[in-house]
Structure formats: structure tokens, C-alpha cells
Amino acid sequence: KAGVTQTPRYLIKTRGQQVTLSCSPISGHRSVSWYQQTPGQGLQFLFEYFSETQRNKGNFPGRFSGRQFSNSRSEMNVSTLELGDSALYLCASSATSTSQETQYFGPGTRLLVL
């Protein structure tokens, strides 16, 4: 089985712009979670989608949003980019929505905001 794929792998944006990141889960997985990884804050949960519905959201401002499509692929969007949004954005997929299910991570999208 192919693993979790994320596109693009690297992205450079300027402050004020918006960005959309994409994640394709492992085939058959219906749950997709997004995490932000920075040297200072570590790995932080953004949100989770299951069957096209956002099930839970971490402590991030409304500029961070996401969606899931009927084929379980997911996108996350960050509007009005700030310098502090520079990070590695990781997507993880699992078969179901219970957080006791193993989450498999993709390689991440590294976003640099200038």
C-alpha cells in the first residue's frame, strides 16, 4: 500500500498571502489529521476530518481551516500568512476516527513565510 502523500513538499510564501496544502491518505483510511511542527512548539494538533466532517480542532486561530473530500483526500488552508506560520505541516491518516487508532504520517510540507 502506498503511504500518506503530501503536496507540495516545499513552499515559500510572503506575509499576507494564503496557502493550500494537500494530503492523500492511505487507501481505505477515512480519517485525516493535520499537525503543525515547529522547533519552539513541537508537534501541535490542528484538526481532524472524518467522512468529510471536522471532528475536532486544536487551539489555532480561524485563519487555519481545512476540508475533506468524498475520496478522503484533505486540504488545509492558511489565510493571511504570518511569519510565525513557517513550519512543517504534517498530515496523518488512520482507518477510523477513534484516536486510539494508529496514525500514519506523511513526509510533510515545509512552509516558509517571508
Added chain:
Amino acid sequence: GENVEQHPSTLSVQEGDSAVIKCTYSDSASNYFPWYKQELGKGPQLIIDIRSNVGEKKDQRIAVTLNKTAKHFSLHITETQPEDSAVYFCAASRGGGADGLTFGKGTHLIIQP
């Protein structure tokens, strides 16, 4: 919310020796505790996990122990090899719903030849 503390932040051991990484959590409702290994330029990879109804779990050179009373869990790697060098993260989750994983800040494990 849940808070996970991880120690040490850096651990250097001689090849062949054992390595132990410890984590504590704050939410007594947490019942799922995975460990991830992250190599440079890659996403975290699950290496072992434990659920609250189990006190210890082993997989070849890797073992995890859980003490629910004290709210701490540990990762043990025996007979360390150069390929074990990476950053290791512990995490905790309440389960039963989609509340995400709360991660520790990570341990940079260095295997000295």
C-alpha cells in the same frame, strides 16, 4: 487539556548500550500512548504503542512500559545501533473520540560508535 512532558531532550549512548526515554502526562483520562521516531526530512513513524489496559509491550529491541497510577510511560531501546539515531516523540490521547494526539517535545537520541 492534556500536557505531556518528555525527558531528556538529548540522549547520547554508546552503540550496544540501552537507551531510556521517559514521559509524563497530566490527563488521567488518556488511554493511548504511541511512540514515534522521526528522521531528518521525514515524517514521524510509529515504532510502538501501548493502551491503558496493558502495563508493558515489547517488539524485538524496543519496549514500552506504562504506569497509570503515576501517569508516566517510558521507551526502552536495547542493543542500540547507529540507525537508532533520530528524534523520538511520545504522545498521549484520550481515545474514544477525535481529540488528536498530544506530543512531548522530543528526545534527540545520538548513538556513539
